[in-house]
Amino acid sequence: xxxxxxxxxxxxxxxxxxxxxxxxxxxxxxxxxxxxxxxxxxxxxxxxxxxxxxxxxxxxxxxxxxxxxxxxxxxxxxxxxxxxxxxxxxxxxxxxxxxxxxxxxxxxxxxxxxxxxxxxxxxxxx
Amino acid sequence: xxxxxxxxxxxxxxxxxxxxxxxxxxxxxxxxxxxxxxxxxxxxxxxxxxxxxxxxxxxxxxxxxxxxxxxxxxxxxxxxxxxxxxxxxxxxxxxxxxxxxxxxxxxxxxxxxxxxxxxxxxxxxxxxxxxxxxxxxxxxxxxxxxxxxxxxxxxxxxxxxxxxxxxxxxxxxxxxxxxxxxxxxxxxxxxxxxxxxxxxxxxxxxxxxxxxxxxxxxxxxxxxxxxxxxxxxxx
Numbered sequence: 001x002x003x004x005x006x007x008x009x010x011x012x013x014x015x016x017x018x019x020x021x022x023x024x025x026x027x028x029x030x031x032x033x034x035x036x037x038x039x040x041x042x043x044x045x046x047x048x049x050x051x052x053x054x055x056x057x058x059x060x061x062x063x064x065x066x067x068x069x070x071x072x073x074x075x076x077x078x079x080x081x082x083x084x085x086x087x088x089x090x091x092x093x094x095x096x097x098x099x100x101x102x103x104x105x106x107x108x109x110x111x112x113x114x115x116x117x118x119x120x121x122x123x124x125x126x
Numbered sequence: 127x128x129x130x131x132x133x134x135x136x137x138x139x140x141x142x143x144x145x146x147x148x149x150x151x152x153x154x155x156x157x158x159x160x161x162x163x164x165x166x167x168x169x170x171x172x173x174x175x176x177x178x179x180x181x182x183x184x185x186x187x188x189x190x191x192x193x194x195x196x197x198x199x200x201x202x203x204x205x206x207x208x209x210x211x212x213x214x215x216x217x218x219x220x221x222x223x224x225x226x227x228x229x230x231x232x233x234x235x236x237x238x239x240x241x242x243x244x245x246x247x248x249x250x251x252x253x254x255x256x257x258x259x260x261x262x263x264x265x266x267x268x269x270x271x272x273x274x275x276x277x278x279x280x281x282x283x284x285x286x287x288x289x290x291x292x293x294x295x296x297x298x299x300x301x302x303x304x305x306x307x308x309x310x311x312x313x314x315x316x317x318x319x320x321x322x323x324x325x326x327x328x329x330x331x332x333x334x335x336x337x338x339x340x341x342x343x344x345x346x347x348x349x350x351x352x353x354x355x356x357x358x359x360x361x
Contacts, residue, residue, distance in 0.1 A: 016132070017131065017132060017135050020132050020135050020136050020139070021135050021136070021138075021139040022139070023136070023139070024135065024136040024137070024138070024139025024140045024142075024143065025139045025140070025142060025143040025146075026143065027139075027140055027143060028139060028140035028141060028142060028143020028144040028145075028146070028147065029143040029144075029146060029147045030143075030147075031140070031143070031144060031147070032143060032144040032145075032146070032147020032148050032150075032151070033147045033150070033151065037148075044149070044152040044153065047145060047148060047149055047152065048149055048153075050145060051142070051145040051146055051149050054138075054141070054142045054145060055142065055146075057138075058138065058139070058142055061135075061138075070131075072130060072131045072134050075134065075135075075138070076134045076137075076138065079138050079141075083145075
């Protein structure tokens with residue numbers, strides 16, 4: 001579907017994006033560790049699920065980039081909506097007395113490993 | 127176009143990093159603080175204890191009300207005991223009493239007007255006093271005293287030489303016997319034709335009976351000792 005030149009160009013973009021992502025992650029972690037703000041422990045559960053969802057979205061994005069159908073809008077909206085949905089699910093589960101966040105953990109966890117497996121295959125195929 | 131992709135990638139990565147860093151910090155803070163589950167457990171326990179406390183408070187109120195009631199009952203009972211005691215004391219002659227009754231004065235005739243013979247023959251004897259008191263009792267006297275010596279259950283009246291002992295106290299003529307009761311009945315029982323007054327007058331004793339509206343009879347003042355008598359077990 002894609003010409004070799006385009007592919008090569010896309011790969012270049014992809015690697016740049018990956019490095020940028022790693023750089024951004026490092027900056028975010030540095031900021032997060034250094035600002036004197038502590039979340040209440042009651043929110044830790046929601047935060048953890050949201051982080052997992054966000055992680056899944058990021059790996060999904062990397063996988064999409066590997067498969068050359070990366071779409072910025074889908075990536076960004078997916079990132080936020082997944083995180084918010086996961087946190088909301090955990091919150092509702094808490095109110096209903098069901099450990100609904102487990103569903104989010106399982107679903108995102110499975111997808112995370114799937115994405116990782118696909119990324120691994122793409123990297124090994126090269 | 128590409129720039130916006132990189133910017134969004136960086137933004138997303140920064141947010142993800144922030145979230146992870148926060149998560150690290152909160153979860154590592156767990157060890158230092160109280161775990162969330164434990165906190166909730168304690169909150170539930172606290173709520174339970176507060177409920178218990180409220181219940182116990184209500185119980186305290188209830189019990190103190192009951193105690194108050196019981197105290198009232200107790201004071202009522204002690205009131206009843208007191209009135210019973212004063213009644214018993216009244217019956218036993220341990221309280222001064224007053225009321226209508228008769229006053230009887232017995233005196234020896236002057237020695238000159240005695241009808242001769244031995245002077246001791248015409249003096250008042252314990253027998254005479256006992257007769258009067260017996261008559262008064264028979265007529266329904268409720269309290270009797272001889273020269274202000276209250277006659278009670280253990281009172282003796284006996285001749286001791288020239289005196290008469292009443293309640294171990296020496297008394298001598300003139301004898302004043304006071305009795306509380308129906309004054310008319312008492313007086314008429316003494317002054318009846320062929321009665322005690324006539325009999326005593328025949329013995330050469332001056333007798334004067336006088337009904338009075340108000341007579342004061344003092345309480346028994348001696349000591350009461352019961353060394354042998356014990357209340358018998360009933361039932």
